[in-house]
Amino acid sequence: MTRAPHPEHGVEELCAAGTELYARALREGQVDGAAAEAAPCLVEFGLLHPAVGNPGRLEPVAPAVALQRLLRASADRVAGERLREQRLAETFEPLLRIEGPRTASADTPALSVISGIDRINEAIAAAMAEASRELLAVQPYDGHNPAGRLARSLDRDQALLDRGGRIRTLYQHTQRHSPAVTARYEQLRGNAEARTLDQVTERLVVIDDTVAFIPANESRTLALEIRHPVLIGHFAVTFDRLWHLATPMHRAVQPPSRDGVTARQRTIAALLVEGHTDAVIADRLGMNVRTAREHIAKLAATLGSESRAQLGYLIGRSGILDQGA
DSSP, X not given: OOOOOOOOOOGGGOOHHHHHHHHHHHHHSOEEGGGGGGOTHHHHTTSEEEETTEEXXXXXXXXXXXXXHHHHHHHHHHXXXXXXXXXXXXXXHHHHTOOSTTOSOOOOOSEEEEESHHHHHHHHHHHHHTOOSEEEEEOOOXXXXXXXXXXXXXXXXXXXXXXXXXXXEEEEGGGTTOHHHHHHHHHOOSEEEEEEESSOOSOEEEETTTEEEEESSTTSSEEEEEOXXXXXXXXXXXXXXXXXXXXXXXXXXXXXXXXXXXXXXXXXXXXXXXXXXXXXXXXXXXXXXXXXXXXXXXXXXXXXXXXXXXXXXXXXXXXXXXXXX
């Protein structure tokens, strides 16, 4: 059986397996080399070393010795960074005295690209820490369990509410019964509202009408941090229009069907007529492809369609798209 890869960590965050094995080595004086395969970090950090005369056994370095060595290495790194700062200041000092059209201090850029999910979350958290008025968020379903993401943002969002701020979030209808989403709004205290729509835009975060964040690639590992007031205003107006079309979360129930066709099926019918594939329809409506195909099959059965091409024709002739959602 293949062993799970050892998680990367620093010596200041010693893993559970490493802590347990190092403690055993200190109590017993040595451990079998094979035992360290579950915690290779101990050898990497110099906490275990091969026994003299028996390389198959590993002996522990005394904790006091290891600690002093690690503290010394940390102090050397700090000193090195300080020296680097000094050299940077010396290098740029004469350049800062040059006068020219490009030498004046620039304002915060209107558009910035942020790379990496951790850095994106840090940028949003920093903007939220300064917020005092309102957070607008569009959270489309991305096929992953949102519980972890929502839990991480709970304290951050509660802090805004405690400062008298407001939170409005748009989800897709498919998320209205999500345990993670429901639990989130049961825990938040203050002016936090959620509404749902069949289709929402891509992920969007607008904070205090000052800064916005949107994905910059499909995997959402890149994001744009936007501080241009015209773009911020556009996002806020778009959000408000969607907000007024949306259904409050506590009333997000499916409207009754008309002529045997539900509101969800009418939305799917409109997307079919536009020529979208099953996968695109599922993504737009926040559901998996199998569920989307089940809705399409029910729609086809209701309209008496025997093929995909015939279904498009029957949708147009039925007039169901003229009934509204």
